[in-house]
Amino acid sequence: MDMSPEKLVDAYRLMKTIREFEERMRSEYQQGKLPGFIHIYRNQEAIAVAACLDMTNEDYIASTHRGHGHCIAKGCEIEAMLLELACKEDGLCNGKGGSMHIADMSKGMLGANAIVGGGPPIAAGAALTAKTLGNGAVSMAFIGDGASDQGTVAESLNLAVVLQLPMIFMYENNRYAEFTRSPKPDGRIAERAGAFGMPSEVIDGSDFFAMYDACQQAIARGRDGGGPTAIEAVCNRYYGHFEGDAQAYRDQEELAQERAVSDPIPRFLADPRAAALTAEKIADIDVAIMAEIDRGFEVTYAAADPTPDKLYTDVYIHYEGRLR
Amino acid sequence: MKMTIREAINLTLHQEMERDERVIVLGEDVASDQGGVYGITDGLPAKFGLHRVIDTPITESAIVGAAGGAALTGLRPVAELMFVDFLGVCLDQILNQIAKFRYMFGGQARTPVVIRTMIGAGTGTGPQHSQILYPLLAAIPGIKVVTPANAADAKGLLTTAIRDDDPVIFCEHKALYMDECEVPDGEYVLPFGQASISAEGSDITIVGMSRTAVIAGEAAAKLAQKGISAEVIDLRTLSPLDEASVLESLAKTGRLVVVDESNPYCSMASEIAGLVAERGFDTLDAPVKRVTSPHTPVPATPCLEADYVPSVERVMAAVEETLSY
Numbered sequence: 001m002d003m004s005p006e007k008l009v010d011a012y013r014l015m016k017t018i019r020e021f022e023e024r025m026r027s028e029y030q031q032g033k034l035p036g037f038i039h040i041y042r043n044q045e046a047i048a049v050a051a052c053l054d055m056t057n058e059d060y061i062a063s064t065h066r067g068h069g070h071c072i073a074k075g076c077e078i079e080a081m082l083l084e085l086a087c088k089e090d091g092l093c094n095g096k097g098g099s100m101h102i103a104d105m106s107k108g109m110l111g112a113n114a115i116v117g118g119g120p121p122i123a124a125g126a127a128l129t130a131k132t133l134g135n136g137a138v139s140m141a142f143i144g145d146g147a148s149d150q151g152t153v154a155e156s157l158n159l160a161v162v163l164q165l166p167m168i169f170m171y172e173n174n175r176y177a178e179f180t181r182s183p184k185p186d187g188r189i190a191e192r193a194g195a196f197g198m199p200s201e202v203i204d205g206s207d208f209f210a211m212y213d214a215c216q217q218a219i220a221r222g223r224d225g226g227g228p229t230a231i232e233a234v235c236n237r238y239y240g241h242f243e244g245d246a247q248a249y250r251d252q253e254e255l256a257q258e259r260a261v262s263d264p265i266p267r268f269l270a271d272p273r274a275a276a277l278t279a280e281k282i283a284d285i286d287v288a289i290m291a292e293i294d295r296g297f298e299v300t301y302a303a304a305d306p307t308p309d310k311l312y313t314d315v316y317i318h319y320e321g322r323l324r
Numbered sequence: 325m326k327m328t329i330r331e332a333i334n335l336t337l338h339q340e341m342e343r344d345e346r347v348i349v350l351g352e353d354v355a356s357d358q359g360g361v362y363g364i365t366d367g368l369p370a371k372f373g374l375h376r377v378i379d380t381p382i383t384e385s386a387i388v389g390a391a392g393g394a395a396l397t398g399l400r401p402v403a404e405l406m407f408v409d410f411l412g413v414c415l416d417q418i419l420n421q422i423a424k425f426r427y428m429f430g431g432q433a434r435t436p437v438v439i440r441t442m443i444g445a446g447t448g449t450g451p452q453h454s455q456i457l458y459p460l461l462a463a464i465p466g467i468k469v470v471t472p473a474n475a476a477d478a479k480g481l482l483t484t485a486i487r488d489d490d491p492v493i494f495c496e497h498k499a500l501y502m503d504e505c506e507v508p509d510g511e512y513v514l515p516f517g518q519a520s521i522s523a524e525g526s527d528i529t530i531v532g533m534s535r536t537a538v539i540a541g542e543a544a545a546k547l548a549q550k551g552i553s554a555e556v557i558d559l560r561t562l563s564p565l566d567e568a569s570v571l572e573s574l575a576k577t578g579r580l581v582v583v584d585e586s587n588p589y590c591s592m593a594s595e596i597a598g599l600v601a602e603r604g605f606d607t608l609d610a611p612v613k614r615v616t617s618p619h620t621p622v623p624a625t626p627c628l629e630a631d632y633v634p635s636v637e638r639v640m641a642a643v644e645e646t647l648s649y
């Protein structure tokens with residue numbers, strides 16, 4: 001494990017940003033100030049951050065419906081993200097994508113995805129670009145435990161092995177798909193990926209340092225032409241499937257227990273490897289994070305909605321006189 | 325009894341599962357405590373057991389394909405494709421398998437499968453959860469496509485769909501689930517290929533389906549206040565299509581507006597316009613007018629989405645334009 005002091009600060013800053021961002025999203029959404037459906041990433045922060053910490057803008061990720069944390073970890077600007085999540089004209093996708101389709105090509109963020117299992121083939125394609133151009137870039141697909149059953153995921157695993165793609169299958173096993181607890185034991189997903197012929201391991205997704213180790217190895221393997229890797233990060237879905245789902249279907253005692261043991265942030269701070277982060281430093285970082293989020297919401301709520309003509313931007317097939 | 329479309333579908337599933345033990349329900353979260361995302365399958369697991377109400381993994385190809393395979397071999401599955409947009413994941417099983425068994429196997433096989441699916445815009449869920457796609461389905465020989473616009477029709481048509489020996493895709497518009505109306509008690513069966521005249525009129529015919537049948541009805545009510553008598557036809561099933569009712573109404577009114585939430589190109593509106601150009605030409609007093617969504621994806625942006633789907637105002641404007649031709 002090599003981790004520079006700057007990386008350590010970044011790791012904390014990004015995890016904490018995701019946490020505060022999501023909590024604020026939740027409360028604003030509950031007040032009816034944000035459109036669409038949102039899926040909150042709380043308690044999974046260590047996975048996204050460990051996964052993206054050593055990536056650059058030339059590396060790619062394909063995200064999921066639960067994508068806010070992936071965006072932040074990959075370096076998307078908070079303000080531009082918020083403008084998109086509120087469907088404003090100056091958002092990353094001009095407000096046309098919203099939470100489930102947010103993308104930032106300049107950061108190698110190839111989109112959240114409202115189609116479960118939609119991301120891995122796209123990530124495989126990005127890995128093919130990297131391999132063909134020989135530029136040393138890697139590509140990662142985030143995949144839920146539920147998504148791991150999709151045929152597209154199996155097909156992508158196979159393709160990545162056959163073509164020896166510089167790709168990482170980052171499974172986030174939060175043990176729930178919508179209202180249904182995963183019938184698979186922890187580890188089954190990694191086992192399955194491994195059976196396709198790639199290195200795979202199961203990691204505690206709330207242990208940032210273990211995750212970072214595994215990601216460094218996987219990324220290095222990809223960059224060095226060693227082919228794909230699968231990581232099953234076992235974690236906890238803190239809130240309901242989407243905001244507004246009170247998860248009455250969950251055993252409340254079990255939920256409370258899982259929430260407590262799987263919060264990655266206190267665990268990170270309690271680790272001796274994070275000792276350089278003094279209380280004072282942390283306080284400064286926290287203040288800056290809150291200010292950035294506050295500013296983002298201020299700008300967002302003052303921003304204009306798209307004008308009606310924007311319905312037709314980025315349309316490249318027109319039928320004159322009978323658009324409707 | 326008065327009930328919502330959501331309740332009518334739930335009730336029909338109860339009735340048909342009771343009536344025929346070969347009827348099973350399968351899909352993502354259908355056996356969960358909340359009865360799926362919109363509570364449609366509420367109460368079914370408790371009554372019929374988890375062997376007949378089956379939670380599946382998130383694998384649409386396998387859900388739809390296995391439903392087809394089970395139908396081919398003796399069950400009468402009702403599979404749920406949560407959003408019609410997920411058709412993208414499982415199209416092969418519908419297009420190349422289920423739709424073709426009976427014909428391709430020389431009549432040896434029947435495939436009594438129902439695929440229930442949610443369609444339409446209006447809930448801010450964006451490009452991959454808001455599509456209509458029924459024209460794509462109706463274009464497949466061997467697939468029946470059903471689009472109820474009210475709770476009574478939902479009950480009658482779903483009953484028929486489950487009892488039908490061939491594949492049916494049952495399209496539920498998510499913006500209509502809470503619409504309420506009087507629903508006949510007990511057994512209620514409606515034939516496919518029979519449109520309903522939801523309002524009679526003499527000046528113009530407005531054809532709609534699913535949510536646009538409701539919009540057409542609202543437009544007709546407003547037009548009546550202006551002294552315009554519009555006849556509203558709710559197609560109810562898109563394949564088979566009740567061509568006769570459209571042509572008969574047109575023979576009476578001489579003018580036609582078709583309202584369809586699809587993208588305009590290769591839409592149901594285009595299909596009706598084609599029908600009328602070919603077989604109703606002599607009865608036309610004005611060009612047919614199509615009111616559809618634009619030829620774009622559905623934006624997540626609420627203000628753009630509101631402008632996307634056909635509105636009462638746009639239907640009224642189209643009617644007035646047609647009348648002043």
Ligand SMILES: Cc1ncc(C[n+]2csc(CCOP(=O)(O)OP(=O)(O)O)c2C)c(N)n1
Nearest residue numbers: 066114115116144145146147176177178410
């Ligand atoms: C193809 C497809 N099928 C079903 C859905 C509905 N859906 C959205 S999220 C979800 C559960 C996904 O679970 P998982 O992959 O574990 O991700 P998590 O929500 O736990 O992050 C389902 C079934 C969808 N969006 N796309």
Ligand SMILES: [Mg+2]
Nearest residue numbers: 144145176177
């Ligand atoms: Mg999950």
